[in-house]
Amino acid sequence: xxxxxxxxxxxxxxxxxxxxxxxxxxxxxxxxxxxxxxxxxxxxxxxxxxxxxxxxxxxxxxxxxxxxxxxxxxxxxxxxxxxxxxxxxxxxxxxxxxxxxxxxxxxxxxxxxxxxxxxxxxxxxxxxxxxxxxxxxxxxxxxxxxxxxxxxxxxxxxxxxxxxxxxxxxxxxxxxxxxxxxxxxxxxxxxxxxxxxxxxxxxxxxxxxxxxxxxxxxxxxxxxxxxxxxxxxxxxxxxxxxxxxxxxxxxxxxxxxxxxxxxxxxxxxxxxxxxxxxxxxxxxxxxxxxxxxxxxxxxxxxxxxxxxxxxxxxx
Amino acid sequence: xxxxxxxxxxxxxxxxxxxxxxxxxxxxxxxxxxxxxxxxxxxxxxxxxxxxxxxxxxxxxxxxxxxxxxxxxxxxxxxxxxxxxxxxxxxxxxxxxxxxxxxxxxxxxxxxxxxxxxxxxxxxxxxxxxxxxxxxxxxxxxxxxxxxxxxxxxxxxxxxxxxxxxxxxxxxxxxxxxxxxxxxxxxxxxxxxxxxxxxxxxxxxxxxxxxxxxxxxxxxxxxxxxxxxxxxxxxxxxxxxxxxxxxxxxxxxxxxxxxxxxxxxxxxxxxxxxxxxxxxxxxxxxxxxxxxxxxxxxxxxxxxxxxxxxxxxxxxxxxxxxxxxxxxxxxxxxxxxxxxxxxxxxxxxxxxxxxxxxxxxxxxxxxxxxxxxxxxxxxxxxxxxxxxxxxxxxxxxxxx
Numbered sequence: 012x013x014x015x016x017x018x019x020x021x022x023x024x025x026x027x028x029x030x031x032x033x034x035x036x037x038x039x040x041x042x043x044x045x046x047x048x049x050x051x052x053x054x055x056x057x058x059x060x061x062x063x064x065x066x067x068x069x070x071x072x073x074x075x076x077x078x079x080x081x082x083x084x085x086x087x088x089x090x091x092x093x094x095x096x097x098x099x100x101x102x103x104x105x106x107x108x109x110x111x112x113x114x115x116x117x118x119x120x121x122x123x124x125x126x127x128x129x130x131x132x133x134x135x136x137x138x139x140x141x142x143x144x145x146x147x148x149x150x151x152x153x154x155x156x157x158x159x160x161x162x163x164x165x166x167x168x169x170x171x172x173x174x175x176x177x178x179x180x181x182x183x184x185x186x187x188x189x190x191x192x193x194x195x196x197x198x199x200x201x202x203x204x205x206x207x208x209x210x211x212x213x214x215x216x217x218x219x220x221x222x223x224x225x226x227x228x229x230x231x232x233x234x235x236x237x238x239x240x241x242x243x244x245x246x247x248x249x250x251x252x253x254x255x256x257x258x259x260x261x262x263x264x265x266x267x268x269x270x271x272x273x274x275x276x277x278x279x280x281x282x283x284x285x286x287x288x289x290x291x292x293x294x295x296x297x298x299x300x301x302x303x304x305x306x307x308x309x310x311x312x313x314x315x316x317x318x319x320x321x322x323x324x325x326x
Numbered sequence: 327x328x329x330x331x332x333x334x335x336x337x338x339x340x341x342x343x344x345x346x347x348x349x350x351x352x353x354x355x356x357x358x359x360x361x362x363x364x365x366x367x368x369x370x371x372x373x374x375x376x377x378x379x380x381x382x383x384x385x386x387x388x389x390x391x392x393x394x395x396x397x398x399x400x401x402x403x404x405x406x407x408x409x410x411x412x413x414x415x416x417x418x419x420x421x422x423x424x425x426x427x428x429x430x431x432x433x434x435x436x437x438x439x440x441x442x443x444x445x446x447x448x449x450x451x452x453x454x455x456x457x458x459x460x461x462x463x464x465x466x467x468x469x470x471x472x473x474x475x476x477x478x479x480x481x482x483x484x485x486x487x488x489x490x491x492x493x494x495x496x497x498x499x500x501x502x503x504x505x506x507x508x509x510x511x512x513x514x515x516x517x518x519x520x521x522x523x524x525x526x527x528x529x530x531x532x533x534x535x536x537x538x539x540x541x542x543x544x545x546x547x548x549x550x551x552x553x554x555x556x557x558x559x560x561x562x563x564x565x566x567x568x569x570x571x572x573x574x575x576x577x578x579x580x581x582x583x584x585x586x587x588x589x590x591x592x593x594x595x596x597x598x599x600x601x602x603x604x605x606x607x608x609x610x611x612x613x614x615x616x617x618x619x620x621x622x623x624x625x626x627x628x629x630x631x632x633x634x635x636x637x638x639x640x641x642x643x644x645x646x647x648x649x650x651x652x653x654x655x656x657x658x659x660x661x662x663x664x665x666x667x668x669x670x671x672x673x674x675x676x677x678x679x680x681x682x683x684x685x686x687x688x689x690x691x692x693x694x695x696x697x698x699x700x701x702x703x704x705x706x707x708x709x710x711x712x713x714x715x716x717x718x719x720x721x722x723x724x725x726x
Contacts, residue, residue, distance in 0.1 A: 219390050220423035224500075225411030225440035238427035 056302075062295035066103035070291050079103055103292060110293035111300060115281035116270070121300070124275045127192045128255045132248055134197040139247075140240075143206035144232050148218055158207070164200040170260070177264055187272060191265035196255060202247050209243035210236060245312055253305055275301040338414075339366040340401050340507035340540050342387065347396035349382055356382050358564045359396070364508075365557075369534045369541040373551035374561035375587065380544045381512055383561070387542065388510050389413050400507065411440070416501035420513040422493045424485040430496050431481040434468045437504045471503045491522050498533075508540035515550065527553050548588045552576065560584045582702040585628050591653070591660050591673045594634070598627040598701070606701065609645050609669060617701060617710035625709065626702040631660055631675040633698035637691040644691040647672055649684055663690055 057077075062070050065079035081102055089099035111117055145151070146158050176195050177186070185191045213236065221231045237244070259276040266272045278301070282294035342364040349357040356379045364370050372380040385391040387398060389410035398405050405413050416437070424433050439448055442464065447457040454461045472478045475495045485493055494514065501509055515523045515530075531554045534541050545551055551558045552572040559569040560583075568580045579585035585593045598608035600623060604616040608627045617625075637644045647663030650671075659681045663672045674692050684690060701709040 214421050214423065216419040216421045216423035217425070219385075219388075219410075220417065220419060220500075221425075222390060222410045223388065223415070223417045224437040235425060238425075 059295045059298050059302075062291050063107050063299045064104045065292060066106075067290075067292060069103070107292040107296040108300075110290070111296040114293065115278050115297070117275070117278055117297060117300065119271065120273050120275045120278040121304075123189075123272060124256055124301075127189060127274060128252045130189070130193045131196045131255050132251045134193070135199040135202050135247075135251055136244065138198055139202035139206050140232050140237060141229070142203045143210050144228075144236055146203070146207045147210035148213075148215070149228075161200050161203050161207075165204060173261070173264060180265060186265050187267060187269050189272070192262060192272070192274070195261070199247075199251065201250065205247050206240060206243060209240050213239055249309065249312065252308070256301075256305060338505065338507045339538060341366045342508060342540065342542070343397075343399040343402075344383070344387065345397045345399070347383065347386060347393045347398070349379070349386065349391070349393050356564050357386075357393070360564075360566060362559065362566065362569070364540060364542060367538050367540055368556040369531070369543065369554055371543045371545060371551040371555035371558040372561055373545055373548055373558055373587075376546055378561040379564045380546075380561045384417075384510055384512055384542060384544045388415055388417050390417075411437075414504070414507050415510055416504055416506035416508075417510040417512065418497050418501050418514045420516055422485070422497040422517075424493060424496055424500070426485055429482050429484055430477065430488070430499075431465075431468055431472075433485065433496060434471060434500045434503050435464055437500060438464045438467060441504065467503055468499075471499045475499050475502070490518055491526075494518060494526065502537075506539070508542060511541065511543045513545055514543075516545070516547070523550075530554055549590060552588070560587060562587070578708075579628075579700070580708045582626055582628070582706040585700065585702070589630060591631055594629045594631065594672050595702075596627045596629065596669055596672075598625045599623070600625050608699075609665070611643060611645075613699065614696065615699075615710070621701075621703055621709050624704055626706075628700040628702065629694055629698065631673045633695045634672070634674040634692045635695065636661075636674065636676055636680050637693040640691050641693075644693045645669075645672065646689060646691050649686050649688045649690050652681070652684070652686065654678075661690065663692070 061077050061079075064077070064081075065075050066082070066084045068084065069075035069079045081104060083100040083102050084106075085096060086099045086101050086106060089101075090096055142161075146154060146161070180186050180191050180194070185194070217235060217239075218231055221235045226234065256274075257276060258274070259279075262272075262274045262277050266274075266277065275297075279294060279297055282290045282297065342362075344360055344362040344364075347357055347360040347362075348355070360379075360383060362383075372383060374380050382391060386393045389398075389405065389408065393406070400413060400415075424430075425436065428436070443453065443457065443460060447453045447460060449456075468481075469478070472481055475498060477492065477495050477499060480488060480492055480496070485496065488496065494517075497514070511530075515526050518526060527550060530541075530543075534554070543550075543554065555572055557570060558572050558575060559566045560575060561567065562583050568575055568584050570578075575584065576588055579588060582595065586595070596608050598606050600606055600617060600619070600621045602619055602622060604619040604621070606613045606615070606617060606625060606627065613627075640646060645665060647665040649661055650664050651662035653660035653662065653673075657678075659676045659678050661674045661676055661681060661684065663674060664670075665672050672692070674690075703709045
């Protein structure tokens with residue numbers, strides 16, 4: 012707790028030029044609120060991580076602290092298959108994670124997730140950058156109207172149009188395919204809006220200079236605007252990838268039979284409501300595996316991500 | 327710094343002709359039927375207060391903006407329909423407009439790559455292999471320009487790592503490297519600090535005389551226009567008021583707005599009166615020169631600060647005022663005097679030794695130098711060719 016008190020105090024320069032820590036109840040209150048908020052956000056993750064380490068009995072009785080005692084327990088499923096009870100003793104953490112990968116083709120799901128999110132993001136950028144450029148830097152009749160339509164589209168929740176979209180895709184015979192997972196998301200109005208706001212801050216001189224140098228408008232988009240927009244693009248990448256990597260709703264609708272096309276969140280269902288009841292250990296291990304790539308990516312890109320959000324990429 | 331002459335192989339100097347150019351943005355008319363002949367190899371400055379249309383005129387010339395009416399001709403060829411890059415002009419922007427993600431060398435290479443290489447030769451890895459000689463020659467051209475501008479050590483840096491002056495040079499280099507038929511400059515010095523700006527003025531003027539290329543330079547700073555240009559066009563409210571050499575414009579402004587805009591400190595404008603004989607009276611004095619009696623009535627008399635001098639004591643030919651401010655420039659002193667109600671302020675140039683004993687609040691007498699006053703009618707136009715000085719013929723032609 013000493014850390015908390017240190018941050019809750021204000022650093023001040025005293026007259027003899029030394030840093031002293033001074034108690035400030037205002038700052039303390041602020042930090043107290045922030046700490047409570049952080050705990051509420053982190054608690055589900057704590058439970059997820061903790062359950063992924065524990066044996067079923069520890070989960071049921073809620074004992075064992077964070078990582079459990081790691082005492083071997085008997086795997087009933089293994090016994091059922093006719094093995095001797097001694098051979099079926101397993102360590103909880105190993106059992107949970109191997110089951111996660113073994114019982115469901117989790118690697119396949121992760122691969123699907125990567126393909127789908129990467130394709131979605133790639134096509135979104137392909138469409139959003141030219142749109143944003145036209146909205147921010149070109150003058151044409153109806154531009155303000157189109158931009159207001161973009162803003163309007165930001166207000167439409169995806170769930171409202173899910174059914175028409177599904178019907179459309181099924182009439183085209185595209186359900187149960189990567190296309191069904193990717194196509195509905197390729198035009199991101201949020202992406203267009205975000206990039207347009209960023210492009211507004213790029214000086215017109217830069218574009219004029221590129222025109223004088225002989226670039227056409229598309230060359231300007233990909234060779235001048237894209238490189239300067241990397242921070243904003245990264246911010247958009249996080250929004251887009253997080254949303255579609257974690258999406259459970261849409262894959263659940265359009266992927267009806269083929270397990271080969273499941274995305275990681277669908278993989279969680281494998282451990283839900285089996286005949287032998289819920290299997291929380293492997294399920295939480297799966298969840299941990301699913302969120303890890305995102306958290307790692309965020310930590311790596313954290314600084315540029317915040318740069319992009321504040322749209323201060325260029326002077 | 328020494329600029330070697332550009333190689334004669336591609337010595338291209340363009341005459342540029344603008345005919346009846348007009349431009350409106352919505353309901354706002356920015357340019358009113360501008361006619362402008364830019365001669366080959368001259369340094370022409372478009373100068374005027376912000377919003378006078380000078381930048382728009384330059385952008386129309388560059389091909390970045392379309393005129394509503396009128397014609398742009400480069401070397402006699404109409405280029406209205408030619409896109410900016412194909413007019414072979416180079417532009418230097420106020421914000422330098424360097425590509426932030428490319429190094430200095432890549433920035434300077436860009437216009438050459440786009441002009442001289444096919445798309446296949448521009449490919450990242452295959453390009454240099456396909457056309458080794460071409461790439462080598464482009465690199466050589468960039469290095470040559472960098473050497474002239476003394477920015478060779480910076481070639482591998484990104485613009486973000488450069489100071490303002492260095493970025494300015496790189497922007498200049500990017501313009502020079504393509505050996506354009508004319509350089510267009512849109513207030514290129516206004517982002518530099520004062521000392522560097524003064525230094526760059528002389529460098530640009532030198533660069534112009536060494537390259538021998540046509541320069542079209544836009545600025546709101548009358549000092550830049552006076553120091554660098556061969557000719558300058560004073561623009562206001564979408565019109566060119568006067569086009570002439572800096573000296574002619576300074577000495578013989580054709581319009582009161584030109585007189586007030588050019589020259590620092592500002593010209594003194596005194597209210598005067600013309601009687602039925604054409605005699606001019608101003609501040610209680612009657613001037614020796616006369617104007618045509620057709621100008622009867624109110625008139626404005628312009629006197630530059632250097633056309634006034636301190637007088638020893640009061641006489642019929644002196645104006646009396648209270649010293650309110652001493653503007654000390656070291657070599658010169660400008661004395662700001664408060665005169666009577668209908669005259670207002672008067673600025674007088676004095677040598678430091680003459681004004682050494684004067685303090686703010688003192689009573690000061692000034693007299694005018696004979697034959698230097700210039701007159702403007704009620705409409706702001708110049709009046710009285712009778713009093714024009716030696717190069718009055720030039721000015722008269724310019725006005726006509």
